[in-house]
Amino acid sequence: MSWTWFHRLGSPPYIYGLARRLTPWLAWPAGALIVAALYGGLVLAPPDYQQGDGFRIIYMHAPSAWMSLMVYTTMAVAAAVGLIWRIKVAHAVAASCAPIGASFTLAALVTGSLWGEPMWGTWWEWDPRLTSELILLFLYLGYMGLRGAIEDAQRADRTSAVLAVVGVVNVPIIHYSVTWWNSLHQAPSVMRVGKPTLSTAMLVPLLMMLLGFTLYFAAVLLVRLRAEILNRERSASWVREVVGT
Amino acid sequence: MGGYAAFVWPAYAVTLAVALLNVAWARRALARSVAAARRRLAGGGDS
Numbered sequence: 001m002s003w004t005w006f007h008r009l010g011s012p013p014y015i016y017g018l019a020r021r022l023t024p025w026l027a028w029p030a031g032a033l034i035v036a037a038l039y040g041g042l043v044l045a046p047p048d049y050q051q052g053d054g055f056r057i058i059y060m061h062a063p064s065a066w067m068s069l070m071v072y073t074t075m076a077v078a079a080a081v082g083l084i085w086r087i088k089v090a091h092a093v094a095a096s097c098a099p100i101g102a103s104f105t106l107a108a109l110v111t112g113s114l115w116g117e118p119m120w121g122t123w124w125e126w127d128p129r130l131t132s133e134l135i136l137l138f139l140y141l142g143y144m145g146l147r148g149a150i151e152d153a154q155r156a157d158r159t160s161a162v163l164a165v166v167g168v169v170n171v172p173i174i175h176y177s178v179t180w181w182n183s184l185h186q187a188p189s190v191m192r193v194g195k196p197t198l199s200t201a202m203l204v205p206l207l208m209m210l211l212g213f214t215l216y217f218a219a220v221l222l223v224r225l226r227a228e229i230l231n232r233e234r235s236a237s238w239v240r241e242v243v244g245t
Numbered sequence: 246m247g248g249y250a251a252f253v254w255p256a257y258a259v260t261l262a263v264a265l266l267n268v269a270w271a272r273r274a275l276a277r278s279v280a281a282a283r284r285r286l287a288g289g290g291d292s
Binding site: 047 | 246249259264279
């Protein structure tokens, strides 16, 4: 089996060009899906029989939480690839993921609080799901802080990559926390064995929103990745063509 | 919003603000990297 395609992905000029070409193909569908999902979630989906219109926070909270976990997993996989195969581009991917993931983890925590107050009567509990999600935020911030604190780029890559890989154990803990332990947070409605427990009219906008945010992440990641690659490819000749001097 | 407006709308505002800020942040990072690369290349050496 030819591994050329894999090795090409490690080439900074190739990835830079690919990222530039792919970004609009991800960004526009992402925007369209998110707008359509907003309409579906705010207008078309009926109110919940218990939570009324309050349940509509799900269309912001669930995608934010999904982003926080998906982005961390992507970051950890990229970090592992960088450590194992010593591919600079992989470290650049991991570095690009961190700010995106951290901000959506914060959004998940804030929207969760906004949902928890009217439904559970509390803004915060040291509950397994909430606590492990907060730890995820600290892992993201720790990764970014560690990176920023080490001057040598290679050491910064490798040290922060170890943190990212070790921290990935938190991802399944967050997901299974609501089934393993007593939690205020409800059990999974979508990512579960068997049919989702939401009605179709509520589920479809949610799935559209999840897909829309995933494509959005890919688009934003590719923009950040180009910046990371340029920062690392100091005097490479291909850079001259790309930035136009 | 059935009495939940004070919770639902801020949730939408926060998430959409984070989404828009990430786009702006990424674009700014790229613009800075391009400018830095141009300066390095114009300077004729590594900085």
